[in-house]
Amino acid sequence: MSGGMIFAGAGAVLFTMGLVGVVLIGPLLRRILAFNVMGSGAFLVLVGLAQRDGGADPVPQAMVLTGIVVAVASTALALALARRLHRLTGRTTLSATDDD
Amino acid sequence: MTDPIAWLILLPLFWATAAFLLGPGRGARLAIAALLAQCGLALQLAADVIDGGARTHAVGGWGAPLGIDLAVGGLSALMLVLTQAIALPLAVYARAYFADGAPAVRYFWTLTGFLLAGLNALFLAADLFNLYVTLELVGLAAVGLVAAGGSARQVAAALRYLFAALVGSVMYLLGVALIYGAHGTVSLQTLAPLVDARAPAAVWIACGLMLAGLMLKTAIFPFHYWLPPAHGGAPAPVSALLSALVVKASFYLILRLSLEVFAPLAATAATALGLLGAAAIAWGSWQALRTVHIKMLVAWSTVAQLGYLFLVFPLLAPDGLALQAGVMQAIAHGLAKAAMFAAVGVLMLATGRDTLEGLAGVAGRMPLTLFAFGLAGVTLMGLPPSGGFLAKWLLIEAALTHGQWGWVAVVIAGGLLAAAYVFRVLRQAFLLAPADSPFHPVPRSMEWTAFVLATASMLLGLQGVELMSLLAAGS
Numbered sequence: 001m002s003g004g005m006i007f008a009g010a011g012a013v014l015f016t017m018g019l020v021g022v023v024l025i026g027p028l029l030r031r032i033l034a035f036n037v038m039g040s041g042a043f044l045v046l047v048g049l050a051q052r053d054g055g056a057d058p059v060p061q062a063m064v065l066t067g068i069v070v071a072v073a074s075t076a077l078a079l080a081l082a083r084r085l086h087r088l089t090g091r092t093t094l095s096a097t098d099d100d
Numbered sequence: 101m102t103d104p105i106a107w108l109i110l111l112p113l114f115w116a117t118a119a120f121l122l123g124p125g126r127g128a129r130l131a132i133a134a135l136l137a138q139c140g141l142a143l144q145l146a147a148d149v150i151d152g153g154a155r156t157h158a159v160g161g162w163g164a165p166l167g168i169d170l171a172v173g174g175l176s177a178l179m180l181v182l183t184q185a186i187a188l189p190l191a192v193y194a195r196a197y198f199a200d201g202a203p204a205v206r207y208f209w210t211l212t213g214f215l216l217a218g219l220n221a222l223f224l225a226a227d228l229f230n231l232y233v234t235l236e237l238v239g240l241a242a243v244g245l246v247a248a249g250g251s252a253r254q255v256a257a258a259l260r261y262l263f264a265a266l267v268g269s270v271m272y273l274l275g276v277a278l279i280y281g282a283h284g285t286v287s288l289q290t291l292a293p294l295v296d297a298r299a300p301a302a303v304w305i306a307c308g309l310m311l312a313g314l315m316l317k318t319a320i321f322p323f324h325y326w327l328p329p330a331h332g333g334a335p336a337p338v339s340a341l342l343s344a345l346v347v348k349a350s351f352y353l354i355l356r357l358s359l360e361v362f363a364p365l366a367a368t369a370a371t372a373l374g375l376l377g378a379a380a381i382a383w384g385s386w387q388a389l390r391t392v393h394i395k396m397l398v399a400w401s402t403v404a405q406l407g408y409l410f411l412v413f414p415l416l417a418p419d420g421l422a423l424q425a426g427v428m429q430a431i432a433h434g435l436a437k438a439a440m441f442a443a444v445g446v447l448m449l450a451t452g453r454d455t456l457e458g459l460a461g462v463a464g465r466m467p468l469t470l471f472a473f474g475l476a477g478v479t480l481m482g483l484p485p486s487g488g489f490l491a492k493w494l495l496i497e498a499a500l501t502h503g504q505w506g507w508v509a510v511v512i513a514g515g516l517l518a519a520a521y522v523f524r525v526l527r528q529a530f531l532l533a534p535a536d537s538p539f540h541p542v543p544r545s546m547e548w549t550a551f552v553l554a555t556a557s558m559l560l561g562l563q564g565v566e567l568m569s570l571l572a573a574g575s
Contacts (some may be wrong), residue, residue, distance in 0.1 A: 004454075015270075018489060035266050045277040049280065067273060070236045074266050077244070078263075081259045084255050094260055096258060
């Protein structure tokens with residue numbers, strides 16, 4: 001098994017762990033972190049799979065950089081919303097009942 | 101320099117930033133003026149596509165793979181025209197809606213500008229990765245708009261929406277990663293001939309991941325849970341933008357991917373998608389019949405109407421009937437739902453209440469707005485000559501051509517259910533109001549924009565041939 005495939009496999013495992021976390025975890029901060037684990041998994045797959053010919057491929061690396069910028073911005077927005085929710089209601093989870 | 105493709109993305113970015121600096125008052129005037137120009141650009145682009153067919157634009161003169169290519173075809177030109185045509189009346193409406201300086205207005209124009217830039221870029225993107233970036237731009241701007249009101253309910257709805265949108269786009273991104281690993285390219289045009297039914301497992305998984313992620317963002321049953329609180333809780337102009345345009349963006353992506361890149365693979369999931377669509381129609385309509393809040397009724401109606409879009413997939417065939425039906429439904433529902441949320445916003449401002457019960461007596465006091473609501477309702481039910489009628493007619497014709505009778509029953513039952521929940525509102529509106537009920541005057545421009553949008557959705561059925569010739573151009 002080449003190094004790239006190890007990265008890709010680890011990425012798939014991280015992605016699955018993160019996905020399970022986002023779905024099952026209640027507290028918002030841990031949920032946001034789970035989303036970040038999920039994102040890192042996708043980035044590892046992107047870089048890992050593109051490395052199989054030996055040399056590094058610059059295109060997916062540029063994509064991952066863009067993806068990291070997007071993930072940072074999304075995380076910041078999620079954290080800001082979670083803080084606002086905490087300030088307004090004192091809760092750090094989304095209740096299951098407030099949707100009509 | 102004067103290529104409308106580039107300006108359709110640059111112009112909203114410019115006025116969004118300017119609105120942030122100038123503040124809501126002057127920002128609103130600038131936005132309306134710029135949206136007028138964007139309408140002109142989109143129409144010019146559509147005319148170009150009809151004359152000259154599909155074309156691409158290399159941003160800054162750097163072609164792919166080093167730079168970014170933008171591409172326009174019949175379907176994307178149609179979606180661009182729809183986006184600008186809905187955004188312009190809604191901007192006029194929003195200017196009057198926020199005239200009292202509600203807290204939501206502070207970032208409304210900026211976020212709307214970014215949202216429109218993201219949408220236009222999404223319709224023009226020519227590769228899978230740029231589609232991911234534009235999806236995120238649209239998603240983050242939309243979440244910001246839901247949260248801009250700042251109340252606890254809105255923030256909770258925005259967070260729920262944000263998690264759905266983020267998980268959806270990361271699943272899409274993993275799909276892109278697997279495709280790049282298998283084929284070494286993300287360009288839609290290059291990928292189309294490479295993917296066939298004997299594709300390796302990685303491509304099948306990628307197709308499934310991208311489809312699931314986009315379905316989550318389109319809020320198709322059973323992924324609809326985030327939509328009613330987000331669309332029902334936001335201020336009226338925001339709900340209208342989200343229901344009319346944002347959910348259509350991810351549907352457009354599913355449609356394009358299943359037509360171009362994943363055509364050989366998509367057939368296996370088509371029946372399942374159609375069944376989910378049917379379930380969405382049933383569940384969304386049922387909830388719309390039960391809810392007591394008028395805005396939630398309209399939001400649940402969006403869940404139901406999105407179901408029709410997914411009935412298209414089992415019927416996709418080279419004759420193009422189902423594709424025409426899907427596009428027609430997307431356009432008709434966009435216009436009608438924008439009109440409906442706008443009308444409901446007027447009614448809620450006028451009566452000061454958000455329940456169906458509070459609507460008693462609006463028929464005598466606001467006939468124009470109620471008429472707009474009724475016209476939009478006629479489109480949702482699918483009565484002639486509305487755009488909704490044309491969409492459902494094409495869908496039934498496609499089902500009959502392929503001998504799939506079951507879908508005909510779904511379409512007809514969905515129309516009856518839509519009639520039931522629209523008449524819930526109309527019946528209440530014609531009741532006599534209690535003598536002491538308060539009534540606030542509402543700017544006429546808000547009533548008229550709702551009416552214009554509703555009339556457009558109604559007259560759309562008469563322009564079907566022109567729209568379908570644009571769809572066929574360059575595809």
